[in-house]
Amino acid sequence: MRTGEEVRGSERKDKGGIVCAGNFIVDRVHTLSYWPEQGNLAYIQHQDVGVGGGAANVVTDLASLGFSGKLSAAGCIGTDTDGEIVKTRLRGAGIDVSGLRELPDHATAHTHVMNVPGQNRTFFYHGGANDAVSDALVSPEFFAGSGYRLFYLGYLMLLPGLDVIDADGRSGASRLLEAARNAGLTTCVDFVSSEDPEFAVKVGAALPYCDFLVINEIEAGRATGVFVRDPNGELIEAALLTAGERLLAAGVAKGAIIHAPEICFWFAPGTRPILSRSRPVDPAEIVSTVGAGDAFCAAVLYGLHENWPVERICAVAHAAAAHCLRGATATDGVPDMAALLEDVMKMQPACV
Known part of the structure; x- marks a missing residue:
């Protein structure tokens, strides 16, 4: 039986749903007094335990936003304490976890996140069960039959069982996304x-089976061979335009969304890119950039x-990211959608 086949129906079927497949990781976030040189000591001033990874963060954030349809998780965890942490956290948010396959011969993936306030975080990661995820272990067809509409997969390049290219030039991710599309799901x-x-070769194999791509500027640059920042670290907007057009040319079907701390570009076939500026965030308010x-x-x-219209989506997405910066873990800063819409109304009333 492939992961997802045991998921039961829901009385909320008419409201659709989103299944989030991919990485499920126990994050232990350590807030440090400073970043030490090798051999030196720094104080851990605070510790938080969260459940992270692309699929875990996104599905949990959707629950925090108050998404009214069904939410499910699909992927692999171990039969260990960390696996129980993953299931407990997701169940507590109202997320169906029966799509998580438990592997007794793998530890649940986990990360030690070292965070110095005001600086970029550093990750020490053990892949564990995430490394075993393959297209044979997830059943998008079942989710489609249960009323789901969107199939999210993340993160590529951190799922080796899906990233590897076979003799036919296909990846497990490309086959999984193709199956999701053929089942009638929109792939993200x-x-x-x-x-x-x-990087470019591995993600490139999946792009022709991707309806929507949501990535940051660094990932866009690596996927397309475009330098998106100058030697001083300044964003090159013209380069992002080039990267976005290349992603569409590579097969992204409906939308390539590239976000950076400064800006977001939304690319769609046959239309001009839509630009959305990020809102300024006081560095003193940033607790962690995780998530x-x-x-x-x-x-x-x-x-x-x-x-929703693209402009509204971008405005709300910027607001969600800004709120997340105020939380210590990847998901605890995200409010419900009503609060975000109110926030956007104050900042950009035309978008609501």
């Missing part, structure tokens, strides 16, 4: 900012499911 994909030299991109992505999926 996210990457992780890997430095793998085969901001996933909060952005979750708001995008919410809007896509509800068929």
Whole structure:
């Protein structure tokens, strides 16, 4: 039996649903006094335990946003304490976890996140059960038959069982996304900012089966071979335009959304890109940058499911990311959608 086949129907079928497949990771976030040199000591001032990874963050954020349709998780965990943490956290948010396959010979994936306030975080990661996820273990057909509409897959480049290219030039991700599409689901994909030299080749195999792509500027650059920032770290907007057009040319069917701390571009075939500026965030209010991109992505999926205009989706996604920055873990800063819409109304009333 493939993961997802045991998921039961719901009285909320008429409201649709989103299944989030991919990475499920126990994150232990350590807030440090400073980043030490090798051999030195830094104080851990605070610790938080969360459930992270692309699929876990996005599905949890959708629950926090108050998404009214069904939400399900699909992927692999171990039969260990961390696996129980994953299931307990997701169930507590009202998410169906019967699509999570438990593997007794793998540990649940986990990460130690080292966070110095005001600086980028650093990750120490063990892939565990995530490394075993394959297209044979997830059944998008069943989810489609249960009334779901969107199939999210994340993160590519952190799921080796789906990233590897076979002799036919296909990846497990490409086959899984093709199956989801053939079942009638809209496919949505996210990457992780890997430095793998085969990044472009591996993600490129999946792009022809991707309806919507939601990635950051670094990932867009690595997927297309475009340098998106200058030597001083300044964003090159013209380069993002080039990257977006290349992603569409590579097969992304309906929308390539590239977000950065400064900006978002929404590319769609046959139309001019839509630009949306990010709102400024006071650095003093930033507790952690963990999960901001996933909060952005979750708001995008919410809007896509509800068929909102692009401008409204982008405004809400920026707001979700800004709120996430105020939380210590990847998901605890995201409010419900009513609060985000009220927030957007104050900042950009034309978008609501």
